[in-house]
Every structure is written in structure tokens, then in C-alpha cells.
Amino acid sequence: MAAMLSGKKILLGITGSIAAYKSLQILRDLKSMGADVQVVTTAAARRFVPPLTLQVFSGRPVFTDLFDPHEEVIHLTLADEADLILIAPATAHFIAKMATGLADDLLGNLLLAASAPILIAPAMDIGMWNHPSVTENVALLQKRGVQIIEPEVGPLASGKEGKGRLANEKTIVEKVVSLLASESKLAGEVVLVTAGPTQEPIDPVRFISNRSSGKMGYALARVAREWGARVILISGPTSLPTPPGVERIDVRTAEEMKKEVEARYSEATLVLMAAAVGDYRPEAVSSQKIKKGNAARSIRLQETEDILAGLRSRKGKKVIVGFAAETEALLENARKKLSGKGLDLIVANDVTQEGAGFDVDTNIAQLIDSKGRIVPLPKMLKEDLARYILNEAVGIKKGVS
Numbered sequence: 001m002a003a004m005l006s007g008k009k010i011l012l013g014i015t016g017s018i019a020a021y022k023s024l025q026i027l028r029d030l031k032s033m034g035a036d037v038q039v040v041t042t043a044a045a046r047r048f049v050p051p052l053t054l055q056v057f058s059g060r061p062v063f064t065d066l067f068d069p070h071e072e073v074i075h076l077t078l079a080d081e082a083d084l085i086l087i088a089p090a091t092a093h094f095i096a097k098m099a100t101g102l103a104d105d106l107l108g109n110l111l112l113a114a115s116a117p118i119l120i121a122p123a124m125d126i127g128m129w130n131h132p133s134v135t136e137n138v139a140l141l142q143k144r145g146v147q148i149i150e151p152e153v154g155p156l157a158s159g160k161e162g163k164g165r166l167a168n169e170k171t172i173v174e175k176v177v178s179l180l181a182s183e184s185k186l187a188g189e190v191v192l193v194t195a196g197p198t199q200e201p202i203d204p205v206r207f208i209s210n211r212s213s214g215k216m217g218y219a220l221a222r223v224a225r226e227w228g229a230r231v232i233l234i235s236g237p238t239s240l241p242t243p244p245g246v247e248r249i250d251v252r253t254a255e256e257m258k259k260e261v262e263a264r265y266s267e268a269t270l271v272l273m274a275a276a277v278g279d280y281r282p283e284a285v286s287s288q289k290i291k292k293g294n295a296a297r298s299i300r301l302q303e304t305e306d307i308l309a310g311l312r313s314r315k316g317k318k319v320i321v322g323f324a325a326e327t328e329a330l331l332e333n334a335r336k337k338l339s340g341k342g343l344d345l346i347v348a349n350d351v352t353q354e355g356a357g358f359d360v361d362t363n364i365a366q367l368i369d370s371k372g373r374i375v376p377l378p379k380m381l382k383e384d385l386a387r388y389i390l391n392e393a394v395g396i397k398k399g400v401s
């Protein structure tokens with residue numbers, strides 16, 4: 001246990017909650033595990049924990065001010081150095097600041113500049129925790145890949161009982177350890193991810209597409225990056241932000257996606273095909289906008305090429321993961337795709353189920369490997385499902401190399 005975090009640089013951000021005194025224990029535990037901890041506080045946090053105490057426990061100066069006279073671009077230096085950023089406790093105010101990207105102090109600035117994983121442990125009164133703005137801000141941060149350690153239920157500083165207490169110090173430290181342990185799970189790997197829908201043009205203003213949002217593929221790209229891989233994300237049109245540190249290539253049609261996948265395929269050691277590639281495209285694209293007044297008009301379609309199936313002959317030691325979004329005979333259809341496309345793993349999901357499939361943040365999936373083993377998973381955030389999928393892929397990778 002002692003040196004579990006040795007060599008790891010953790011930035012501990014403390015914000016102004018009564019629970020801030022608990023950050024002292026967190027700091028001591030992280031230090032006792034060998035971590036190098038740099039503390040940054042907000043101005044309000046200094047009223048709850050004296051900087052001198054934090055300085056003695058961390059063995060480093062404690063920063064609050066963006067305009068520190070000793071360092072010129074301190075927010076950038078601190079952001080670059082950190083392997084992980086932990087904000088504990090995180091107040092409702094600070095969560096709102098993070099959600100809007102406000103940068104009026106050192107902690108706000110460095111969070112914008114950082115590419116390290118961010119973990120926050122909220123603490124506030126029950127009414128505040130249940131307020132819709134806090135709920136929405138937390139959901140937004142989660143969507144961007146910030147990990148939340150939920151507050152606990154218990155007696156609160158206000159005298160009330162309920163959810164809002166800072167999670168137990170031990171729980172917080174364990175989460176830090178598990179995040180940093182998985183941080184290097186994909187070190188040295190090159191992960192190629194396809195995501196989103198494709199669009200097949202009919203004329204200059206119309207196209208055929210599907211309801212894929214790209215969320216699953218983007219979650220895979222983000223987690224793979226967090227786990228230390230170099231990540232190439234080939235994305236159909238989506239409105240999602242590029243995950244930090246990920247190389248993103250934008251495409252529109254199935255043909256463009258195929259071209260980019262084939263061009264980058266040889267670099268990859270792990271391939272995750274989460275894109276909902278259009279199976280059909282119009283045989284001819286009208287160069288002018290098609291005018292109304294021709295109700296009997298029909299559009300002849302032709303099949304696009306299957307990108308995944310085409311990679312089969314170049315598989316080598318790569319681990320290839322495909323997806324099967326089905327509306328009927330889920331396992332049967334998924335198994336057919338697994339063997340037909342020569343995959344190592346397929347993620348099967350019934351898109352007609354509530355909380356699964358397109359444009360929602362959750363998914364309900366079953367993972368099937370080439371030996372026929374099935375792992376049924378409960379409804380979970382796409383981000384968490386990404387971790388399950390990558391974990392399985394890491395296991396398969398160990399078996400083939």
C-alpha cells in the first residue's frame with residue numbers, strides 16, 4: 001500500500017466547504033502512499049483550512065492566486081504537471097464555475113488548461129445537492145469526462161440529515177488509486193475508434209443518415225486516452241467536443257470513413273468500430289436541389305461497403321471490437337456479425353430498450369467474445385460501459401500478444 005502512488009503527481013484542489021477540513025486527511029493518505037501532492041485552494045477554502053497546515057502536510061507551497069509573484073504562468077505549469085486532479089470538497093459554486101468554464105482564479109484557470117483526468121467529490125447541503133442547477137451542472141461535467149464521487153447520506157452541517165456529506169476520505173483515496181492504476185492500462189497501444197453516424201447525400205441540401213449521436217465512440221476515445229493510449233478518432237458528423245489529447249478526423253460519408261480507417265489502420269493495435277455506418281447511399285447524387293412537385297419520384301439506393309468486414313484480411317495481432325445495434329434477435333444477430341466480420345468482441349445492444357441506444361447517455365449491452373462467452377451488463381453510463389469494453393479488450397490483447 002505504502003508506495004502505491006509513488007511517482008504520481010496529484011493536484012488537490014480544495015474549495016470553500018465546511019468539509020474542507022477532511023481534505024487534510026485525504027492529503028495525508030495520498031502522501032503516505034507515495035504521491036507528490038500539490039495543493040491549490042480557492043480563496044474561500046483558506047477560511048476553512050489554514051494554508052500553513054496544508055503546506056506542512058504536502059511539503060510544498062500552497063497556491064491560490066493566479067498572479068503569484070514567483071511564477072509567471074503558474075496555472076499552465078500546475079496543469080501540465082498533474083497526473084490527476086482531485087477537487088475535494090467541491091462546492092455547488094465551484095461545480096457551477098467548472099460547468100461554465102469560468103476562470104476567475106487559479107483553480108478555475110488550471111482546470112481549463114489541464115488534460116489530466118479530473119475527479120470531484122461534491123459536498124453541500126441536501127437542498128443544494130438536489131437543486132436542478134447542481135444536478136444539471138454535475139451531469140454536464142460527467143458528460144465531459146469529469147468523474148464524480150457522489151456525496152454520502154448522513155448528518156449535515158446544517159443539522160439536517162440527507163445526501164450531501166463529502167464521501168468518506170477512504171472512498172475518495174481508493175478512487176484516486178484505481179484511476180491512476182488504470183491510467184497506464186493502455187500505455188503503448190494505439191487505439192482507433194470510429195464514432196457517430198454517416199451522412200449519404202441525396203442533393204446539396206439533403207442526406208440519408210441515422211440517429212447515432214457518437215456518444216459511445218467518444219466515451220471510448222476519452223477513456224482509452226485516459227488509460228494511456230494514443231487515440232485516433234474517426235468521426236461522422238456530431239456536435240460533441242473532441243476529448244482532450246485525442247486526434248480527431250472528421251468524415252461525412254461511409255466511403256470517406258472507409259478511406260480514413262484504411263489509411264490509419266496499420267498504426268492501430270486496438271480497433272473499436274462504434275460508428276453507425278450507413279448501409280445504403282443514393283445511387284446518384286443530384287447536383288441541384290431536388291424541387292417539389294414530383295411525388296412519384298424515387299431514390300435508387302446502392303449498398304455501401306462494409307468497412308469492418310474489409311479489414312479482416314489485415315487483422316494480424318490487432319484486437320477488433322465491433323458493435324451490433326439491433327431491434328430483434330439480439331444475440332443471434334450479434335453472433336452472426338462477430339463471426340462474419342472476424343471480430344474478437346462484439347458489443348450487442350437492443351436499441352428499442354429504454355435507456356439504450358441512440359442519443360441517450362446510458363446503454364444496456366451484452367459483450368460477446370469469439371469464444372462465445374457472454375457478459376450481460378446492466379444499464380450504465382456510456383462512459384462506464386467504455387471502461388468495461390476496454391477492460392475486456394485489454395484482457396483479449398494479453399491473450400493474443
Ligand code: CTP
Nearest residue numbers: 273274275277279305306307308322323324325
Ligand atoms: N460497420 C462497418 N461498415 C458498414 C456497416 C457496419 O464497419 N458499412 C460496422 C459498424 O461500425 C459496427 C458493425 O459493423 O461495428 C455492425 O454494424 P451494424 O450496422 O449493426 O451491422 P451491419 O453489418 O450493417 O448489419 P445490419 O445493418 O444489416 O444489421
